[in-house]
Amino acid sequence: MAENAENAGNTAHAKGKADPESTGGGTSTLRATVRTLAETLWFPAFFFTGFLVCYLLPFHNPVPHHVEVAVAGPSAAQLEQALEHKSPGAFDIHQVADARAAQDAVTDREATAAYVPDAEHPKLYVAKADGYSLESVLQKTFTGVAQQSGGRLQVHEAAPTAPGDGMGTGLFYLVLACTIPSYVSVMMLLRATTLGRRKKVVTLVSIGVVESVVAFLVARSMEVVPNEPLAIPLIFLMTQAVALTSYGLVPFCKQFFPGVAMGLFVLLSMPSSGGAIPVQMVPGFFRALHPIMPMGNLIEALRGLFYFDGKDVWQHTLVICAWVLAGVALIALGAWKERRAARKEARAEETAAAAELSAEPPVEDPSFELPRPSAVAPHSRRAGLHEPDLTGRVTDEHGRPLPGVAITVTGTHGRELVRAITDQHGEYAAAGLPDQFVNVIASSPDRLAAVARLQIRDGHPIRHDFRLAPRPVPV
Template sequence: MAEHKAEPESGGAASSLATTARTLASTLWFPAFFFTGFLVCYLLPFHNPVPHHVDVAVAGPSAGQLEQALEQKSPGAFDIHRVADADAARDAVTDRDATAGYVPDRTDPQLFVAKADGYSLESVLQKTFTKVAQQSGGQLHMHDVASTAPGDGMGTGLFYLVLACTIPSYIMVMMLLRATTFGRRKKVATFVTAGALMSVIAYVTARGMDVVPDDPLAILFIFLMTQAVSLTSYGLVPFFKQFFPGVAMGLFVLLSMPSSGGAIPVQMVPGFFRALHPIMPMGNLIEALRGLFYFDSKDIVRPVLVICGWIVFGVALILLGAWKERRAARREAEGESAESVEAPVEDPSFEMPQPSAVAPHTHRLGQQDPVLTGRVTDQHGQPLAGVAITVTGTHGRELMRAITDERGEYAAAGLPDRFVNVIASSPDRLAAVARVLARDGHPVRQDFRLMPRTAPASAPASGPAAPVAGSR
């Protein structure tokens, strides 16, 4: 008999490979995004910071010659403009019209700088103009016209203060997505309350460490920034769904930190991040706090208005998302075609709500709150244990299953914000079905009364089983 060898099932292997590829892509996209983001947004701007278009006010008629000399040595590093005298050079720095002021006197050359603009920028200016002064035969005298607070020796204290309020404002949104018993208003109220507490605690802590000067108006500025981050992040959720973590962290971590001018002065990062500096809330808060603390409140209105613009943008996104949700609910209520099932929002650190059964009467820290509860009884009102509760989407896709306890009760958490079908079934009883609207922050109760499949001999046959009136 001829030997027969089975051919490999190439179609099945290809299908398995495609499934593996899809699984890896759906689970590893965020770490891949973060890995690439850190390489591009941190390694690129921070590995070799050099000055770009640093504005220097130069006293006297030699400004043009100095500009040519610096341009030949360091193209694009410094922008020179002429002022009348040493007082004007100093005022240009304190008024934030220039980053530095230089007085090219042969016997007493002077450089006016502001350490509050960043220690690394001050060091570059000192090194550059020390050489310029030496070429003219003089010894440079430096004047720090805007010193940082005694506890902020490196001039990066504002960066870490702002960072301490930026990342928690985003993480708070991720955590509150698990709070299924909190509606939109409660979540926004939580953002406001938590932002106010963070702002006060951050300022008091920084003051206690002598990192910032004493000016309580900073609390308001910090609070506005926390709301810009949290409200915008929350508003992005219904539009980007499972990709929300990448979008929010890309905005408020990967792009905001290198463009903030806090760790590395904005004049020393590549042009792309310099262009983002006037836009991102983190950089605008640092500019506002610098002006408030060290430059007699010069130029603080524009950055504060930009931060407020982010708040308005976040509120608009939230309102638009609410309108979109209500429109989808109306369409489902009218029996129109529902949208495709949304993938759950996922974060690399926090697992987001998934439809699941939970204990009706016990709640543990970290456990999801039930959004659907109910009780199943027989025709006499006695509880029925062991009844299967199945929750499906409006098109029949099963979302979760639960079993009633000894008191006939059940509970479900993590249901999507839309109409769902709740089915109560038992082998010896007629099943009952109810349609309920599951909404974030609005727990609903659906009770059932199940009739026996065969009516007792002493009683007339009963009609089909039905939900108990009283759902809420």
């Protein structure tokens, strides 16, 4: 009994010692959990916040800001004072000579609307192509102006939209249909580890060709846009502005790429595009972005092409081309950065430098899990599985397959990247390896180990076979 009591005391003492460690372990686990959740959920949190700020803010109560209105005759100054008193900052009035000049100001895109005062039949020239909601605000405002002078307002449509675009928002949805897929295509191609940079760029260009042609033909069949085929190359340029710039940002933004690209081409581009809500009715920050972002420039270029006799089309096209060139420059800079890192790695290996200069790690996309070094089943080609970067077969001295052999892949300075085991056919495979030189070691308890030094390159799968000799029998 005394012995049992002593054992019980020792057990209690041992538990007492273990409690602080358990508490510390629980704290470490909690920290690891919080860190994992933060790394995993930052993107939806960013997206949620971005939509609240970038969509709810400009769209919840759109009001006119500095809408250019041409007014015929000498009453322009008096009308400007009256409108400024009623709606400060809403309208910018400038005087033109007569009714003809007022109408020309709208069709030449020098003014958003034009007003011709008259005691009985004042006229308002508007352009539905600039957006139905803006047209409604203008009609409401100048109906009140006409009633104060005792007249009845006559509204004239200076730039009507296509028959299938009654709300004047068709261009926005046409452009939107080509913007988001261009960005998503880049995210999906990041998973295609067997495709090199050149093939990915060619793929993005090909996708842009298909998108622009199909989008225009579908919109034309619905009578959302007029029959102007010149719109196809304009749409194509915009798809490349988004796709190539997004792809070029990958090596610089790394795991933050989804947030940067989505922020540029969704959260900022759409509210500032002037497609859903006219740019004259959103806050100043988004009005300032309108001349810069590719989506807004494409919408303005298409409006000029379809409804304003080509006015300012080339000006907006040049902005889109600047985005395309920026994307090409980023891709070239990323390629140079990768080659520079490879040269440094090779020099470091040759001189046996102590500092590890590892190749650029794969981008982490919280929406889509990108490849990590891992062993995969040989000859697996099912959808959703990564293609292997390294494959091979291990045989004995007679060429017979050796199952159960350990294949260890290490970095240039000994850090283990992945470990695989050969199958019944003596074959092995590994995927998600970084672009760098690696050491591949084949080992088995009853065989002499073999080592190979290989260079892994994105889009260039490599195969290496081993032949293991038996260990000599000790004498």
